[in-house]
Amino acid sequence: MNLPAGNAVIAQSGGPTVVINASLVGVIEEIQSTGIAGSIFGARHAVRGMLDDDLIDLSELSGDRLDLIAGTPGATLGSSRDKPDEEYCQKIFSQLARRDIRYFFYIGGNDSVDTCRIVSEVAKKAGHDLKAFHVPKTIDNDLVLNDHTPGYGSAARFVACALMGDSLDNRALPGIKIDVIMGRNAGFLTAASALARTEHGTGPHLIYLPESVFDVDRFIADVDRVYGAMGRCMIAVSEGIHDESGIPIAQGLAEQFSGEVERDAHGNVQLSGSGALGDFLARLIRDRLGKKLRVRADTFGYLQRSFADCVSSVDAEEARASGRAAVQAAAAGLEDASLTIRRISDSPYQVEYVPIGLREVAGKTRTVPTSWISDGCDVTDEFIEYARPLVGPLPLLGSV
Numbered sequence: 001m002n003l004p005a006g007n008a009v010i011a012q013s014g015g016p017t018v019v020i021n022a023s024l025v026g027v028i029e030e031i032q033s034t035g036i037a038g039s040i041f042g043a044r045h046a047v048r049g050m051l052d053d054d055l056i057d058l059s060e061l062s063g064d065r066l067d068l069i070a071g072t073p074g075a076t077l078g079s080s081r082d083k084p085d086e087e088y089c090q091k092i093f094s095q096l097a098r099r100d101i102r103y104f105f106y107i108g109g110n111d112s113v114d115t116c117r118i119v120s121e122v123a124k125k126a127g128h129d130l131k132a133f134h135v136p137k138t139i140d141n142d143l144v145l146n147d148h149t150p151g152y153g154s155a156a157r158f159v160a161c162a163l164m165g166d167s168l169d170n171r172a173l174p175g176i177k178i179d180v181i182m183g184r185n186a187g188f189l190t191a192a193s194a195l196a197r198t199e200h201g202t203g204p205h206l207i208y209l210p211e212s213v214f215d216v217d218r219f220i221a222d223v224d225r226v227y228g229a230m231g232r233c234m235i236a237v238s239e240g241i242h243d244e245s246g247i248p249i250a251q252g253l254a255e256q257f258s259g260e261v262e263r264d265a266h267g268n269v270q271l272s273g274s275g276a277l278g279d280f281l282a283r284l285i286r287d288r289l290g291k292k293l294r295v296r297a298d299t300f301g302y303l304q305r306s307f308a309d310c311v312s313s314v315d316a317e318e319a320r321a322s323g324r325a326a327v328q329a330a331a332a333g334l335e336d337a338s339l340t341i342r343r344i345s346d347s348p349y350q351v352e353y354v355p356i357g358l359r360e361v362a363g364k365t366r367t368v369p370t371s372w373i374s375d376g377c378d379v380t381d382e383f384i385e386y387a388r389p390l391v392g393p394l395p396l397l398g399s400v
Contacts, residue, residue, distance in 0.1 A: 006102030006129070008037035009055065012075040013046040013108035013115060015139065016306050017151030019319035023107045023135050024077065025070040026323020028058055034331045037103050046080035046106075047115060051088065053095045070320060073306035083115060089122040096130065103131050105326055109138030109149070110365060113338055117358040120336040133326040134338040134358060137319070139305055141188035144364040145356060147343040150322055151305075153315030153390035155182075156192035158307045159236075160394055162300065163196035163203055167234050168397075171201055174232035175294030176223060176285055179204070180278045182304050183238040184248075186367045187211050189304065191379045192387055193236035200397045205233050210240035211368050212376045214249060219281075220288045222377050227289070239277060239299075250277045275299045312392045318351065325353035338362075349389040 010027050012020055024042070031037050040058045043049035056077075061069075069076055084092065096104075106116040113134050120132035136143050139155035159181055170177045181190040187209025197203030205226045208214060226233040242248045253276045278297030285295050322339050329337045337355035344350050372383040 006037060006100050007039040007041060008103035008105065009041045009043055009050060009096065009099075009101045010058070010077070010105045011043040011046040011049065011107070012077045012079050012137075013106060013112040014079060014081060014137070015109070015302075016073070016075040016079055017137055017139055018073040018154040018306050018308070018311050019150050019316050020107055020137050021072050021074070021076050022070040022316050022319035023137060023150060023323040025066045026320035026325075027105045027107075027135065027327055028061060028066060028323075029320075030324040030327035032059075034327060036327065036331050039099075041099065041101065042077045045078040046108075047082050047084055047088070047092065047119070048080045049078070050092045050095060051084075053098070055099070070316070071311075073308050081111065083111070084118055086122050089119055090126065092119065093123060093126065093128045093130065097128070102129050103133070103330055105133050105135060105323075107135040107137050107323070109136075109140065110142060110363075112137070113143070113358060114362040116336075116338070117362040120358060124335075131330055131334070132336045132358070133330055133334075133355075134361070135322050135326045136339055136341065139189060140183055140186050142186035142366045143340070144361055144366045146340045146366070147351065148341060148390055150315060150319035150341075152188060153312035153318075153392070154307075154310060155189055155304045156195070156387060157312045157315075157391045157394070158304050158310045159189055159192045159300070160195040160391055161310060163193045163234070163236060164198070164395065164397065166298075167196060167202035167204070168200070170232055170234050173294070175296065176227060176233045176235070176282075178235045178237060178278050178281050178295070178297040180237055180239055180275075180297065180299040182300065183210060184240040185210055185365050187238045187240070188368055188387075190236050190238040191368055191372070191383055192391065194379045194384060195387060195391055195394065198397055200399050202397065203234065204236040205230070206235045206377045207379055208235070208237040208241050208377060209368055209373060209379075210238045210242060210248075211370065212373060213244045214241035215244070216284065218376070220285065223285055224289055227293075235281075237277075237281065241277075249280070250274070253277065253280055312390060314349075314390055314392060322353060325355070329355040346385070346389075
């Protein structure tokens with residue numbers, strides 16, 4: 001096949017992860033291997049860097065340097081949550097044309113797919129020769145038509161390991177402990193806390209996901225039941241839990257105490273970066289069950305995304321392979337695509353990479369299936385079997 005001449009630009013968008021740089025490296029390696037582009041540029045801070053012509057040449061990076069970058073957490077190119085409109089895109093195209101850039105690879109989650117779609121559609125409408133490809137990334141694991149997404153396995157591993165240790169702490173000094181975990185609309189990451197359970201009494205006793213309505217009275221009854229039976233209670237709760245009207249509890253707290261809610265360029269309510277939800281739940285338990293109870297709360301916040309030395313090997317491998325697969329889709333002559341990861345076997349665990357249209361993924365959210373949620377405060381064995389190969393072997397524990 002005769003590939004069009006021109007150069008390529010790669011960008012990283014949205015929340016960083018521990019393996020997003022592995023995807024970047026996968027794209028670079030495959031472009032070098034296939035020769036679909038002359039020069040390879042990296043955009044600093046995503047589409048903002050493309051707008052400002054803030055690009056770095058990645059063409060001559062050595063294999064050793066690429067391996068080191070692949071194993072480094074965080075987005076090495078920098079990230080952004082800008083949502084471009086048509087005028088923004090036209091300014092981007094003007095900058096890209098100066099460098100003869102014909103390929104655009106965008107690594108990111110839900111909002112990033114939509115950004116990639118917008119850029120692709122405006123380019124076609126305006127007659128610009130730009131082929132756009134989305135490489136999946138999100139710790140929330142909420143991209144539709146994907147079995148899972150790069151970034152999730154390692155973040156889920158962090159959550160499981162953190163709950164293992166926190167549960168042993170709670171057993172040593174019994175009380176009620178609340179851990180607030182990322183997840184706006186999808187509870188996959190909070191659900192991964194169930195992987196922390198061992199015969200040594202680790203892991204949460206109660207798990208609350210945004211896929212279920214959070215009922216305060218039911219929550220207090222659950223905590224009272226567990227604490228009454230065990231003399232302690234470990235709780236994993238998603239930051240996105242909401243009331244029966246669909247309003248996140250954290251959003252309601254922000255409106256109540258500050259009168260305003262912070263949103264990003266895509267309209268998402270800011271839920272992370274505050275301990276308000278954990279503090280509210282801790283205070284609620286004390287008020288309902290007894291002021292003298294030992295109740296503590298931690299908000300994992302941004303630590304979950306790029307925690308060094310807590311990497312799932314499967315996650316790292318698939319992140320790099322996703323980047324390569326995006327370039328292979330370009331080399332096959334596709335005009336645009338979002339790469340999806342499909343599980344084709346559980347035993348042995350195997351996946352394949354399938355390019356699909358950007359519109360099939362953009363603007364949609366995958367959530368935890370209701371069949372994987374047990375009684376509104378736990379997850380089923382089916383979820384455990386789904387998540388286990390993505391997280392990998394967890395630390396072995398012992399006790400006297």
